[in-house]
Amino acid sequence: MKVQNNLARRIDTAASIASYDRICTNPPKMRQNTITRYSFLKEDLYGYFDEDKSRYDLISVIMIGLIKDNNYNKNMDDGEESIDSLIKMLSTLLSKEIKPEEKKNTLNKEFGITMSEEMEGGLNDMCNLGQGVYDEGVMESIKKLMKNTGWNIDKCMDMLDIPSERRERYKYAIQNTVVTA
DSSP states (O other): OHHHHHHHHHHHHHHHHHHHSOOOSSOOGGGTTEEEEEEOOOOOSSSOOOOOHHHHOOOEEEEEEOOGGGOOSSOTTTSSOOOOHHHHHHHHHTOSSSOHHHHHHHHHHHHOOOOOHHHHHHHHHHHHHHHHHHHHHHHHHHHHHHHHHOOOHHHHHHHTTOOHHHHHHHHHHHHTOOOOO
16 A cells, blocks of 8 residues: 555646646656756855855756656666656556556556556546647647748648658648747
8 A cells, every 4th residue: 555655746746747748658768767856056165154055045947857668667777677666657558558447447457456447548648648748749840940941830830740641630730829928
């Protein structure tokens, strides 16, 4: 039960990270299977002022290096199985290669999580998150190419070799994007 509570807490942390930042599902090999926190550190360069840490340590960034190609069985360095459970779970959920039913089975078998209807709906949302992250990256690439070259959206999609079945969706999403300053 303690393991499940720890995992649940870490899932909540990951969900809050996903809401405020982008998740990189394709990190370089040296970054895979890592969880890294970056935060501010006070350093007095001239003189000294006693400042409570809570006043300046307001931002922390946590980067989670997922595993590519679902290569869970081997750690990158020592060949031993030593994958963090949160990394494995997120890598599974955000994978484009693993089908939803297989993701559901993995949650049950690997993490002891039995799916309720509500959780299954959340899993479907999570499965779509991986595609959503990919689509967001593609659309950003199209927009940048349009801005930097002056090409129209169709030429940009040609240059990026966007499949025909996705073009209308990307075109609609890009043309209906609200720009905020």
